[in-house]
Amino acid sequence: MSKHAPLEILESTFNEHDISVPKSVVYNIHDIEMDYLFESNEDIPIKQIKKIVETAVDQQPKEN
Amino acid sequence: MKHKEPKTIGLTLATKPNLARLVEDGYFNEQLDAYKFAVALALKTGRLADPGGFTTIFNIGTIDLDREIYESVKILREYDEEPVYKTVERLAEWGVNELFQVSESGDIDFSKWLK
Amino acid sequence: MPFKGEQEVVFPQDSYSNVLLIYADNMRGKTSFLNALRWCFYGEAIERNRRVIEPFNIVNWDAADENEWEVSVDVKFELEEIEYELVRELQRKPMIHIPKRSSDLEIKVALRKDGKVIKPNEITHEINQIIPKDIARFFLFDGELLEEYEELVKEEASEKSERIKEEIEKVLGVPAFLNARDHLGVLLSKARTQQGKDAKDIKSIKSAVTQCELLEKQIKDLKRDLKLLEGNKNSNRKRITKLKEIIEEFRSVHEDQKDYEECKSDLSKLEKKQDILSAKKRDLLKEAWKDVISPLVEVKKTDLEKSRDKLIKPSKEEYKLEGKIEALESVLENHKCPTCTQDAGEEIRIEIKNNLEKLQAGAQNITSNNETLNGLQEKIRNLSAIKKTSASTEIPGIEKDLRSNSLDINKLDTERERLKKELSKHDTVQIKKDAKERDGLLILEGEIKTNIEDCRRNISVKRERYNVYAAKIDKDNTAKKMRSSRLVEAYKGLKLVFEDSISTLRDSLRFQVQKHATETFKELTTEQTYKGLKINKNYGLSIIDEKDREVTLRSSGAEEIVALSLVSGLNLTARKSAPIIMDTAMGRLDNKHRENLLRFIPDVVDQAILLVHEGEIRKEDAYKILESRIGGIYNIERVSSSQSKISKD
Secondary structure (H helix, E strand, O other): OOOOOOHHHHHHHHHHHOOOOOOOHHHHHHHHHHHHHOOOOOOOHHHHHHHHHHHHHHHOOOOO | OOOOOEEEEEEEEEOHHHHHHHHHHHOOOOOOHHHHHHHHHHHHHHHEEEEEEEEEEEEHHHHHOHHHHHHHHHHHOOOOEEEEEEHHHHHHHHHHHHHHHHHOOOOOOOHOOOO | EEEEOOOOOOOOOEHHHEOOEEEEOOOEEEEEEHHHHHHHHHOEEEEEHOOOOOHOOOOOOOHHHHHOOOOOEEEEEEOOEEEEEEEEEEEOOOOOOOOHHHEEEEEEEEEEOEEEEEOOOHHHHHHHHHOHHHOOOEEEEEHHHHHHHHHHHOOOOOHHHHHHHHHHHHHHOHHHHHHHHHHHHHHHHHHHHHHHHHOOOOHHHHHHHHHHHHHHHHHHHHHHHHHHHHHHHHHHHHHHHHHHHHHHHHHHHHHHHHHHHHHHHHHHHHHHHHHHHHHHHHHEEEEEEEHEEEEEEEEHHHOOOOOOHHHHHHHHHHHHHHHHHHHHHHHHHEEOOOOOEEEEEEEHHHHHHHHHHHHHHHHHHHHHHHHHHHHHHHHHHHHHOOOOHHHHHHHHHHHHHHHHHHHHHHHHHHHHHHHHHHHHHHHEEEEEEEEHHHHHHHHHHHHHHHHHHHHHHHHHHHHHHHHHHHHHHHHHHHHHHOOOHHHHHHHHHHHHHHHHHHHHHHHHHHHHHHHHHHHHHHHHHOOOOOOEEEEEOOOOOEOOOOOOEEEEEHHHHHHHHHHHHHHHHHHHHHHOOOOEEOOOOOOOEEEEEHHHHHHHHHHHHEEEEEEEOOOOOOOOHHHHHHHHHHEEEEEEEEEEEEEEEEOOO
């Protein structure tokens, strides 16, 4: 299995739903979690994920 | 040559405490045991102290009732210019000091003299 | 452990010749070698049933007998062009003379990364980045532990199979999805709170916002309670563990107490023995002066006896002479020969008188020799009375015993002092109190668990109600424009993506593992009609025959092939790759299967280290099959029943 198979699954699921942020956010979150997979420090993934999602939301065009 | 034998034997004042120490330190049951061993050791080694200066510790009757020491020293000594028991004293004087010195530098290994 | 002294193994450095063979007979140290690596990385050596081997039992017995307690494993390796050196050391604690248990020993670990020393509190993190402990078992492969994989075949979940399943999923990265879902849930909750604050002034959803706020607060309070309860549960559990350790230590205090009493008793016996021996020696020394001069006495006696013997011959002559003198004196007195009784004339009497004078002079000489002879006899008698005693035979033996006992007494005395000091640290009354406290805490633990479950249930109920009101807010057009609403939307969507992906991922990974395991299986098996392997939800693998039937009865050899296939499938599917170290993995395989395994392995892993014995695969056969893929061969050789050494072939 290529290391990207989980990403393929995430992509496929992403496409089934109407998600307001870009697909890249999903990949970034997955990478963060994989980096901390064997750690017990849960704060770090959350902080990093928060930053990514907020950045993506702020870059969205505002609805009138 | 016939000599008049003394009725008592002993050691010099300086050596007397060493004899007592050999018993206190547990090597011998009694002082006369240590004294006799010292005589034998000196005979075996061929050494003896200078004459004179000895004080009484034992009566001959106490230490050598069977005259075994007397006969041994009489026969084994190389000369007879003095009474046998005088030779015994000189042998004991050397022997007791030798035993004491060995004991001061560690435990006395008697087996090396018993070979 | 069988290794004493320094042992060195160089792993293959070449990517083609990447197989290292280590040969050893049974019970020589193959598993210990594997354990050495496991211990170096994770501080644990394990035996059957995955029980951890106590540090005390890691030390080689011969070394322990010599009071040498230092054990060290040093591993140098490279990963992604970074050079690492990991050293783990075991040694006795200061002030401990003779360790008796693991608590008398201490462990130190050091890690260098490209020469830079890593801080002690960061070492575990670094090692987890390299090859985490949870998945190490799939790379440090002990053939004796293959039995565990048989659990996975069973469809029904057991505690064991659940645990192994979790370990496998960690290798495959499933927890990353689970964690993402949970983290996004936390962030969603925070975003909702903010949304509620921002939407306070929107009339159409005011009531929903108020309800959300109220429920949010209630959920927050419940979560705080839950956190407290879990905190209590954890600290309770820590206290129970600590008390168990103390109580366990008390068991060792008991042992110490027993050892102390034994030590005192042995010491007393030895001291009594010393006294008896010393008294016996003193008794022997009373007459030992005779033994001292005994050699001199013997020499002197011999000399005297020689002198005496020289004088004995003349004595015999004296006896004859006396006879002659008597006869001549009789003639002179009686004027007659005593033999023929004839008269002795004047001339004859004069001759006889002359002879008599001569004879009498001779007799005089002999008499003085007799005195000397008597003197010698007396001396010889006196010397013979100086008899050797048993002192010369007995005293050497006694002195030897006294010296030996003295050494033993010193050792015992030191040990007794140490035990006394150890015992003085403990309060036995306190130990009993601790046991009572532990029992109380165990009951409390059960109550806390119940409270935690209730709390979680309440949170769940309130969460559902919250979601209803939250959905109302989400639908409001004014609220939708708020930044916080957009964040809520984002987090909701992302959480959903990960949640829905989890089961898909599990199915996909299982499929991938099955695919790779099947490929491996087909390489290894000699039964060409088998179609492949089928995986169940616990990652158990079943063999499928050409008619799509599951092969239910499997030999232990077949189990081994399937387990090896699973490991290979996991390695090929997993995120992490690492060298594989296999201990007696081919024990249950026949020749053909072994050959297949050996041909297959070098292409599947970066480095393979195979711990084998000649019964599994002879060296000449290994050479034939692997040829230039062999990067080195070592032997673990017997030094004694308790010692082995590793040497290059």
